[in-house]
Amino acid sequence: MTAHIIDGKAFAAQVRARVADQVAMLKDQHDLTPGLAVVLVGEDPASQVYVRSKGKLTVEVGMASFEHRLDAGTPQSDLLALIARLNADPEIHGILVQLPLPSHIDSDLVINAIDPAKDVDGFHISNVGLLGTGQKSMVPCTPLGCLMMLRAHHGSLSGMNAVVVGRSNIVGKPMAQLLLGDSCTVTIAHSRSKDLPAICRGADILVAAVGRPEMIPGDWVKPGATVIDVGINRVAHGDKTKLVGDVHFESAAQVAGAITPVPGGVGPMTIACLLANTVTAACRAHGLPEPEGLTA
Ligand SMILES: NC(=O)C1=CN([C@@H]2O[C@H](COP(=O)(O)OP(=O)(O)OC[C@H]3O[C@@H](n4cnc5c(N)ncnc54)[C@H](OP(=O)(O)O)[C@@H]3O)[C@@H](O)[C@H]2O)C=CC1
Ligand SMILES: Nc1nc(=O)c2c([nH]1)NC[C@@H]1CN(c3ccc(C(=O)N[C@@H](CCC(=O)O)C(=O)O)cc3)C=[N+]21
Structure with missing residues (x-):
């Protein structure tokens, strides 16, 4: 089996187009x-x-x-x-x-x-607390981009087993909160986790946010799983360099049902979500209705 490749670059272009429409409307109707x-x-x-x-x-x-x-x-x-x-x-x-x-x-x-209210990264303690308690907040851009791609691919995520590898404040922890919010059964793994391969093999949704080039091979991936590769690692490639993720793409794509590439996956969605958060913040600041489909 060869995985469906989730085209983050194309998805991000669609999100930016919706942001641009919203910006045009705000300029026209609200100056x-x-x-x-x-x-x-x-x-x-x-x-x-x-x-x-x-x-x-x-x-x-x-x-x-x-x-x-x-x-x-x-x-x-x-x-x-x-x-x-x-x-x-x-x-x-x-x-x-x-x-x-x-x-x-x-x-x-x-x-x-x-x-x-201006914290478009969603890193301020009050936004972290709001997200953790299921209240309206600014949602961190990278996890929001991952969630948008997962929802678009699966529709509902309810009841799925999700494994997030990495527990940083900027990616792993907020990603886990969003997946929990969508009723996944969530496991957060990290450098002290025991038997990481077995934990990963239980995942219907596997999110890798570690920062170690190609650490996760195909035989850690459950057949048919959706793999979201957040890692951005610059490695030597001949006499140049190239970007690779935290997942070994070639082997994982043989097993997964769907996978995001690096580059062209999560990275472009992060920036698109930053723009989406900025437009959302502008609407909230002026008491205007929020754009639909651009928040979690
Ligand atoms: N695409 C995008 O838009 C973005 C990409 N990134 C990329 O995502 C990756 C992660 O970023 P970030 O969360 O900031 O990184 P951090 O370094 O803050 O966190 C890395 C996490 O991975 C865990 N980890 C490290 N080694 C292992 C291991 N051998 N096994 C299991 N877990 C391990 C760490 O565990 P412990 O806590 O125990 O130390 C830690 O929780 C990086 O490649 C970064 O460049 C980041 C932000 C945006
Ligand atoms: N306050 C803050 N907020 C962040 O969101 C933040 C940050 N600090 N510090 C650094 C990380 C990293 N990050 C990326 C954004 C886009 C790509 C991206 O667009 N990547 C392209 C490739 C880009 C290239 O070729 O180098 C891709 O994956 O296709 C990558 C990484 C945001 N971060």
Whole structure:
């Protein structure tokens, strides 16, 4: 059997088109242009690529993009002062502080300084709490993108066994919350889990968010399962480099029912969901009805 390949790139283009329609409507009928501010501290090359790509796609859907690049040695107090200004700025509906931050900065403190209503990453403790208790919140972009693809592929996820490998605050834990919210039976595995292959083999839905290139081989995958590969790992490839996921794609695609590729799977959906969250935040800020199909 060869798995259906879930085309995250095409799906993301559809999500961005819906965001663009919504933005056009907000401009036309409410004279409102949603704005997204992205803050980058330091010169990490991968982060610079993401930030550029976010800025370009933000403008493409008709929103206003504000980029703040601070040098690596920026004092934490300066970053907090910038966030306070962005929180107070009515033209800005979404704020994203690119992670990881340099080690002299306390990431939790910075994230929790963002107005939760503008926290389009969904990382603020109040959004985490709202999600955990099933209340309306800002939902983290990567797990939201994964959920959208899973719902589109399966319809209902109710009663399915889902295994999430990885327990980070930005991917693993919120992914598990969303799957639980859709009535999956959820297992969260991590570096201390015993017999990870056996845990994975029980999964109807297997989400890999580890950060280890091609760690999960096909023989850990239940025949017919849906595999969502969140991993983005740059590895040597001849005298160049290439991107691979946390799943060994070739072997897993022989066994799975459906699988997301890397690149072209979860990554593009993450950015599309960031734009979706920004439009949702703009609607909420103005007491307007939220766009349908762009939230969890
Ligand atoms: N496509 C996208 O849009 C995005 C992709 N990513 C990618 O997703 C991956 C994960 O990111 P992130 O969650 O931030 O990573 P973290 O490093 O924060 O978390 C990794 C998790 O994997 C677990 N882990 C590590 N080694 C093993 C192992 N051998 N067996 C089982 N579990 C293990 C860790 O366990 P423990 O807690 O015990 O240490 C930890 O919970 C990365 O490749 C990252 O680049 C991230 C964000 C967005
Ligand atoms: N506050 C914050 N929020 C984030 O959402 C966040 C972050 N910090 N720090 C870094 C991670 C990583 N991340 C990705 C987004 C898009 C792709 C993406 O579009 N990937 C393309 C390939 C891009 C390439 O070629 O390099 C793909 O998979 O097809 C990947 C990774 C968001 N992150």
